[in-house]
Amino acid sequence: MPTPIPPLTPEQPAEALAKAARVRKERAEMLAALKAGRVSLLDVLDRGDETARQTRVLSLLQAIPGIGTVRARRHLIDLGISETRRIQGLGERQRERLVKLFPPQS
Template identity: 40%
Template sequence: MAVPELTNEDRNNALAKAQEMRSKRMEIRKQLKSGQLKPAEVLDHAGDDVVARMRVKYLLESLPKIGKVTSRKIMEEIGIDESRRIQGLGPKQKAVLLEKLDIK
């Protein structure tokens, strides 16, 4: 199957949409870092396109006192692949993740 040719306008629209999504995810990460937003609230909105396509490791790394090493360790203990997105988490994985973060 051939890839459809995009016009410049279509390409620019796609780039603008992608940038908007990245900006919204960046804002969510800032809110997580500052404590304005809780991980449970983010996971509850997994149906939202912005949240659904965020990687779990970025969610964890955005939390205070959790860096790359700690997030990798948490994900390995739970059995979540490093490339997993929030939309791909099952209910049990979400529950274990929140329990691991000591969030009830």
């Protein structure tokens, strides 16, 4: 028999909502910086924070200038990466192939 979920204090849902809003904002800023060319794909992949690690690879590819939904999905298929894969779940070879496909601009 599953254990019952303990009741939440009134502050806990508010804290969770605030954290979710902060993470969404950070993710949007990170992807906007990638789209604007202020950061490279490698910069985002090397970030160690939770926001970057939890970002879906599909969203990441779609933020690269010139890559839309269709091309991003084709690249994922070619690389053998699931559309639902997050950055933290990428294998070393998958990371290397992504960086090789989209090298940092000098």
